[in-house]
Amino acid sequence: MNGSVVPLGKPRPERADAARNRELLLANVREMLAAGGAGSVTMDALAERAQLGKGTVFRRFGTRAGIFRALLDADERSFQEQVLYGPPPLGPGASALDRMVAYGQARIAFLLDHHSVARAALDRNQPAPAGEATITRVHLRMLLGQAGLNLPDLDTLAVQLTGALEGPLLLYVVLPEPETPPSPAAGRPLAESWSVLVHRLLRAEPGTTPG
Amino acid sequence: MNGSVVPLGKPRPERADAARNRELLLANVREMLAAGGAGSVTMDALAERAQLGKGTVFRRFGTRAGIFRALLDADERSFQEQVLYGPPPLGPGASALDRMVAYGQARIAFLLDHHSVARAALDRNQPAPAGEATITRVHLRMLLGQAGLNLPDLDTLAVQLTGALEGPLLLYVVLPEPETPPSPAAGRPLAESWSVLVHRLLRAEPGTTPG
Numbered sequence: 001m002n003g004s005v006v007p008l009g010k011p012r013p014e015r016a017d018a019a020r021n022r023e024l025l026l027a028n029v030r031e032m033l034a035a036g037g038a039g040s041v042t043m044d045a046l047a048e049r050a051q052l053g054k055g056t057v058f059r060r061f062g063t064r065a066g067i068f069r070a071l072l073d074a075d076e077r078s079f080q081e082q083v084l085y086g087p088p089p090l091g092p093g094a095s096a097l098d099r100m101v102a103y104g105q106a107r108i109a110f111l112l113d114h115h116s117v118a119r120a121a122l123d124r125n126q127p128a129p130a131g132e133a134t135i136t137r138v139h140l141r142m143l144l145g146q147a148g149l150n151l152p153d154l155d156t157l158a159v160q161l162t163g164a165l166e167g168p169l170l171l172y173v174v175l176p177e178p179e180t181p182p183s184p185a186a187g188r189p190l191a192e193s194w195s196v197l198v199h200r201l202l203r204a205e206p207g208t209t210p211g
Numbered sequence: 212m213n214g215s216v217v218p219l220g221k222p223r224p225e226r227a228d229a230a231r232n233r234e235l236l237l238a239n240v241r242e243m244l245a246a247g248g249a250g251s252v253t254m255d256a257l258a259e260r261a262q263l264g265k266g267t268v269f270r271r272f273g274t275r276a277g278i279f280r281a282l283l284d285a286d287e288r289s290f291q292e293q294v295l296y297g298p299p300p301l302g303p304g305a306s307a308l309d310r311m312v313a314y315g316q317a318r319i320a321f322l323l324d325h326h327s328v329a330r331a332a333l334d335r336n337q338p339a340p341a342g343e344a345t346i347t348r349v350h351l352r353m354l355l356g357q358a359g360l361n362l363p364d365l366d367t368l369a370v371q372l373t374g375a376l377e378g379p380l381l382l383y384v385v386l387p388e389p390e391t392p393p394s395p396a397a398g399r400p401l402a403e404s405w406s407v408l409v410h411r412l413l414r415a416e417p418g419t420t421p422g
Contacts (some may be wrong), residue, residue: 156404160375167374193367200412 068121
C-alpha cells in the first residue's frame, strides 16, 4: 500500500475556459451559501448571478444536487491536500499518533462545516453516497501501519475507526432535517473522545499530544 | 442512568385476536423468506398464504416495507431480551469487558443475518431509520460505566463505538445492492477487530476473553 497517495480520483483534464467557468460558478455558489444558505442556491439563481446561460450551468452540474456535489468534491480535494502536503500534525512530519488525533479533529470540523452542503448534495432518488468515507479509511489505515501496531488485521480496524469517526456525523446528513443543525461546538466532545480512543488504541498516555 | 432497561419502546397492548394475527403473519413471512427470499414477500402473497383478507394485512403493515419493519422489530426485541436476560457473557453475569466483546459478536451476526430484511424494510421515500443504533449505544454506554473507565465523557465514546460496530454493516443496508450480499464469514474479521478495539480501550490484554 502506497501510504502517500489517497485515491480520491484525479480531476479530469479540462479546457481552460471550462475550468474558468467551473471556478466562477463555484465561487458564486459559495457566496450564495454564505449569504442565504443552501436553500437560496438554485440552477436559475446561479446562472443569473454568474451571468452565464442556464445551459452552461445545466451541462456543468446536471441537477441542483449536482451543484452541491461539485462543491463538496472541490472542498474534499483541498482537505486531502492539507492531509497529504500541509503542515504537521495534520500533514506529514508528526508521529502517527499525533497525526491520527489531528486528522480526527480536522475531519470532524470538515463534516460539521459541510453539513448543509452534504445534505443538499444528496439526491433523494439515489442511495447515500459511499465514497465519502474513503479518504478517512485509507489515511487511518496508513497511520495504523506507521504506528507499529502488532495486530493482524489493520484493514478491518481502519474500517471500524472510520465508522467511529464519521458515523455520528454522517447520521446528521442521512436523517430527516434535525430541529437544529449541529453547531460547531458539537465537534468538541467528538474530537476529545476520538483522542481518547486513539490514545488507548495505540496504548499511549493522553496529554502527550499537542493541540 | 438505569443500566438494566434499554428503551426500545414497549409493545402496545393488543387484543388477543390481533396478536394472534400478527404472530401468524410474521410466521408466514419467515417461511416465505426462508423459501424464496425477500423478493417473494408481497402483500398479496402473504394474505393468500396466511388465508387472511388483504385488508387485514394492509391494516397491519401499511406497505410491503412495513412487513419487513415489523419482522425486524420483533427480532430486535428477541435480541434485546437475550442481552438483558439471557445467559452470560451476552447477558448479565460476566465482566463488562467480556460482555462488550460478546455483544459485538452477537450484534455483527444479527446485522448480517438481517441484512436483506433491513434493506427491504427501508422505504425509499423515507430517510434511513435512525433508531436502529439505539440499543447498541445504550448498552455500550452502560457497559462502559460498569468497566470503571476513568474518562469524562462516556456518552460520546458510546456513540463512537456504536459507529465502529454498526457503521461498516449499516453501509451494506443503505448502499445500492452489492454484487454479492455479505456472507456470514464477513462477520469474523469485524468481530475479531472489535475485540481488539475493546480490549485496548479497556486496557486489558487480549486472550483473556472466552469465545
